[in-house]
Amino acid sequence: MDEAVWDIGYLVASILFIMGLKKLGHPRTAPTGNLYGAMGMLVAVVVTIAQMDFGETNNFILIISGLVIGGFIGYLMAIRVQMTGMPEMVALFNGFGGAASALVAASEVFRRINENDLPEGLELHVAWTAIGLSALVGWVTLTGSLLAMMKLKGGVEIFGTWYRTPTWGPEWLNYVKGLVLISIVGLLYMTIEEPGNQDYVIAIIALSSILGILFVLPIGGADMPVVVSLLNSLSGIAAAFTGFIIGNNVLIIAGSMVGAAGLILTNIMCKAMNRQLIDVLFKSFGGSDKEQVTRTKVGSDPEEVAMVCDGISKCVIIPGYGMAVSQCQHQVREFADILEANGCEVKYGIHPVAGRMPGHMNVLLAEASVPYEKLIEMDDINSEMGECDVAIVVGANDTVNPAARSGEGPLAGMPIIDADKARVVIMVKRSLSVGYAGVDNDLFYEDKTMMLFGDGKQMMTELVSSLKDL
């Protein structure tokens, strides 16, 4: 039988990927879409293994054990991760995907050099260009994703000491990044001129790893969703280049499709923040020079807040990353239930970049059984804020900061939820400290604002019991 027949299996896998990705974009069909994607992957793996010639080796056992080890680790990580850790998890998986592509490329180049099986002519150009690009994109994805993951966490713990992930990037760093990129392209050209020299390949790997770190280092934590999304796009492109190395269409199709889709998603996120992708990537923002908070505000207690909430007719809850950290979505829901039982209309105002990932809040609130129809997107909720009696901000800061309207500072131009238009604003927050963007929030100090200082879960629990006692 002609070996090309096996390619039909890859065609089936490609179709499943295309349909899966399409279905993932609609709420009703998304679970089916994910299933299609997984099925496509299974088909691709089975077809690949089925057409292998193992000869006299034990490679079959080896490959199966590789799949079992990886599958076990991946499944365990996916099952055990908390909903708050989801963004970090996506960043980490993404880094692994990029690394896998880069390692495949490295494996191919080292094998060919060791066995002195160097291609010639056109094949040399194609293979070595693809290997170089796959290494470049793959290693950038790996180191960039790992750093993004640490930024999402806020820091790392080494021997019991907490180290904050730094954000650092003077303007000249952009030139350094440019130089590194040019050097990599130069090295890529030299590998083709002298294909047997593996030093060039090692230099490409090293420089690409450094580039990934330099690329993410100046970008503030608030912009990490955009970065993770862009890196997701890059890992797709890396897979596509790997497809060129092994001459396999399913890698090229799936990889470039994911690359394009990731880019669209990145763009959607940038639009939500009213920023240009270029600004996000190359103008450092947030982090190092945070404003010092000098003003003070007297905190309120839950009983006071409960009394304010008694008898109101419209309430909007605006969640942020703080809700994710303290895992208080169930308490928030309970609070909303009590208000609703008293005849109050409760809605949730969801800022597109609330949390650390688009849709982060939706996932959390869905976990707490909040009906989908009550989650209102920013533009729609803003038109209702004027008639809102109480706006409750749970662990959000930058997304309700009126400073964004002023046209100055790091937040300038970012659309916000107009919490300040509500008659009373209640902010559940640990302190008056600045948010990710590092800008003080005037809303805290307004007369109509009541601050509930404390952990989200504890405060919401106390608020619920105070409401019940009324």
Added chain:
Amino acid sequence: MELVTLIGAITVFILAIFLGFELITKVPATLHTPLMSGANAISGITIVGALIFSNTDFNGGDPGVAAWLAFFALILATINVVGGFAVTNRMLNMIAGKRGGK
């Protein structure tokens, strides 16, 4: 690789990019994270490359650097694929399960 194969591969590459752009132009915000996660799992397709190289490289009997790299790539790609689909499934169950009010 012959020129005709290369041009064929580049054609597929470009067309798939356009396909990716068209596929997900309108997505509700709720699905952004699962979509990113699902797309990320699909980009784990590089597992096919890792599988192929894991085999050819070990054929020599003496596993060199290349073989170890391929095997390591296989493990990482599998983590990406299995973990990616599983985590997407978990997220979607949370969203879809509650929406139907079941």
